Amino acid sequence: MASPEIETLASALARLPGLGPRSARRAVLWLVKHRQTGLAQLVEALQVVERRLVECSICGNVDTTDPCSICADPRRDAKAICVVEDVADLWALDRAKLFSGTFHVLGGRLSALDGVRPEDLTIDRLLARVEAGGVDEVVLAMNATLEGQTTAHYLAERLDRFPVRITQLAHGLPVGGELDYLDEGTLAQALRARRPLA
Numbered sequence: 001m002a003s004p005e006i007e008t009l010a011s012a013l014a015r016l017p018g019l020g021p022r023s024a025r026r027a028v029l030w031l032v033k034h035r036q037t038g039l040a041q042l043v044e045a046l047q048v049v050e051r052r053l054v055e056c057s058i059c060g061n062v063d064t065t066d067p068c069s070i071c072a073d074p075r076r077d078a079k080a081i082c083v084v085e086d087v088a089d090l091w092a093l094d095r096a097k098l099f100s101g102t103f104h105v106l107g108g109r110l111s112a113l114d115g116v117r118p119e120d121l122t123i124d125r126l127l128a129r130v131e132a133g134g135v136d137e138v139v140l141a142m143n144a145t146l147e148g149q150t151t152a153h154y155l156a157e158r159l160d161r162f163p164v165r166i167t168q169l170a171h172g173l174p175v176g177g178e179l180d181y182l183d184e185g186t187l188a189q190a191l192r193a194r195r196p197l198a
C-alpha cells in the first residue's frame, strides 16, 4: 500500500489515454526510481506546457505560441489549407511531413447523434480565412467515417462560392494491407477511387 500522495499520482496518470491503473502504477514506480533524471524533467516539462499552452487564433492548433509555430513559419505555403477534425489529426499529418501548407482545426465533426452543429465548429473562421484571399486550395482531411464525410460535403458546399480548389484525401487500401483483411467500406472506397494503370 503506497502513500495517499503516490496513489493520487497513480490515479491521475491512469486517466491518460492508453494508460490503465496497472501501467500508471508502473510509471509511478519508474518515476520514483528516476527521481533526478525522469521525475524532475517531467515536472518541469509539465509546468512549462501548463504555463504556456495556448490555442492558435488562426488555425486552432495547440502550441506554446500564438500564432502557432506552423502558422508563423514563413516556409509554409499559406496558399494551401488542410482542414482536419482535431489537433491530433493535425499532429499526425504534420509528423508525416508530407504537407507543406497550413492547417485548420475544426474542433470536431458534424454529428446529428451528438448534437454537433456547424456553429459548434470553427467553420466561420475557416471561411473567413478563405475569404481574406491568398488561398487557392483547401484539402478536406476528414476521417473516413460517415460523420467525417458528411462534414466534408457540408464544407465543400460552403466553400463553393470561393475561387479555390477543393480536394479530399483519397481513401483506400492501407500500405501493406491485404485485401481479405479489409472491411467492405475500405474495399468499396478503393474500388471507387480506382485509376488507370500508368
Ligand SMILES: [Zn+2]
Pocket (backbone or CB within 6 Å): 056, 057, 058, 059, 060, 061, 067, 068, 069, 070, 071, 072
Ligand atoms: Zn496556427
